Amino acid sequence: MIRAVLALIARDLRLAGRVGGSGALSLVFFLMIVALVPFALGPDLNLLSRIGPAILWLAAVLSTLIGLDRLFQADEEDGSLDLMTAAPVPLELVVLAKVTAHWLTTGLPLALAAPLFGLLVALDGTAMGATALTLLAGTPALSFIGAVGAALTASIRRGGLILAVLVLPLMIPTLIFGVSAAQAASGGTVPFFVPLAVLAALTLIAAVVGTLAAAAALRWPE
């Protein structure tokens, strides 16, 4: 059972790195959004550093959507999903493995690159570290919530837009607590730990509910 899950993760990581995969694409998209904001707002460093964490989080939410529409659709189209139904592992574990691979190729690189991209929005050292930490804790929730939408739209051609409309509202709580935790680190009345704990709780809830819901949506498409 463990071997099957590891095989799935390894395959998805390999596919992300090959031609047509979305390996580095979400990271580049993240950089594009973050780099555009200073051009739009002008060189007001105080303003930028105040809204910097919010910009990084908003960019992370949007770039998580990249590649999400193909998460299950690609496997549904070529029949790989039938292969996974026939595997001696529950579909929930298949979903868990695929979402883990998705997070490893999108969420994790975003969190690791956040301190670097923080330079573009004039974040100081504390805010950079805090934003990276909140992204590390919060992006798994984005992947799990997105997986539910991806499973529901797996058999719809060009379901990418429907997917975005479906899952973006559900990502709002994660966004709120992610930004408030990142801002609490650089001053404010709320201690840093409180919103971070809520964020971690949201990730855990999303992991359970998202896995079960996505597997249920995949199991009976009609």
Added chain:
Amino acid sequence: MRLSVDNLACRRAGRRIFSNVAFALGPGDALAVTGRNGAGKSSLLAILSGRLRPDAGRIALSGVGEASLPECLHAVGHRDGLKASLTAGENLLFAQRLLGAPRSTPRDALGRLGLGHAHDLPVAYLSAGQRRRVALARLLVCARPLWLLDEPTAALDTASQAALAGLMAEHRAGGGLVIAATHQPLDLSGADELRIEAAAAAPVAEALEDWA
């Protein structure tokens, strides 16, 4: 393993495709499913592989312990389940790790189907017939008692069709089961034939009742 199907019915998008399908298979048996286009051959295979819920009827399985039907079968159909950007060998190795019960190595399995040279080629470079043979090689890398084949000879040349017939005979000699949906006469000696007829023959009143 033994498989028996009773009174199976299928409904897709509110329309009854077929009903009263029944058959029983024991070790070494084969079943050729025939019928015109759209009669429901692929739907029958989809129900057996657990992708579609039957509208009525019962599927019973014995002799495989705790395993469910989808865990006992290989399905090869129109959608071949191969990733174009991975090589044939990588695709088969993934299937072997995912499905468990490893038998021959991907290289040997490809060799049996005359595709030993394609082991390190991305599947995107292969022709339709070669892709189909890579999908058929999956039958060999994992040991599973039931083979569900949907038009297995489509796009295959005569030599590959003969190789497939040999594989099926070998599988049945080892106690395996084969269910194949086909239009062309397959080389399945002693196979039962199940002809799926159109449900259009069913009385209209029944259909109206179902809608009510």
